[in-house]
Amino acid sequence: MSHGGEKFQVIIAGAGIAGAAMALFLSRLDIHLTILENRTCRPNTAEGGMIMFGPNGMNVLHGLGLSRKLLQRETGIQVSHITIRDGSGDLIGQVPQGSVECHGSASTALLRWDIHEVLLDALEERRIDLRWSSRVESTEELDSGIIVRWSEAGEVKEKKADLLIGADGIWSTTRPRYLSL
């Protein structure tokens, strides 16, 4: 994918779960991809607790070729129903959580850390340009794209991109500039 002979430039702010998954999908295209991540390095301790991925989330991971890797980790538990009981242990009801037969994948309870680690491993394997200690500070929209300014290990840098993806989490710096959240 190119224009004027140059590759389409995409910058992703944030290498969390959304940014990493997005980068892996986009890396299938012939584009130039940069991820700017505020953290100084890969998290090296288990962060977060359990996350339940519904069948649609597992289908996305399957699309990335990563669902089998995740299920091989100790924490991948497939959940067919959630059972709700009252204080004395009597059954109130069961909520089905989808199934391979109907939805392509089963709901799966995983550690957030496992998901993040598998995604970061895949980014490394695909040699995607991920810059740690890089915090997006400001952006400037142009008719022909966007200028992204960030601080990288104490230095201020900027780059013109065709597209900026704001995957910088709940306290996003990028999205409030364009959306009234």
Ligand SMILES: Cc1cc2nc3c(=O)[nH]c(=O)nc-3n(C[C@H](O)[C@H](O)[C@H](O)COP(=O)(O)OP(=O)(O)OC[C@H]3O[C@@H](n4cnc5c(N)ncnc54)[C@H](O)[C@@H]3O)c2cc1C
């Ligand atoms: C440490 C942690 C533990 C969690 N644990 C659970 C859990 O146990 N169960 C559950 O259901 N949900 C949990 N959550 C919430 C769930 O994981 C989030 O909903 C999910 O991570 C959202 O993914 P995201 O990629 O949108 O954002 P995040 O995972 O928050 O990723 C955003 C990334 O953007 C980076 N960033 C932020 N600002 C900038 C900037 N200006 N420039 C560059 N990079 C930036 C951050 O460092 C971060 O790496 C947790 C979230 C976190 C952060």
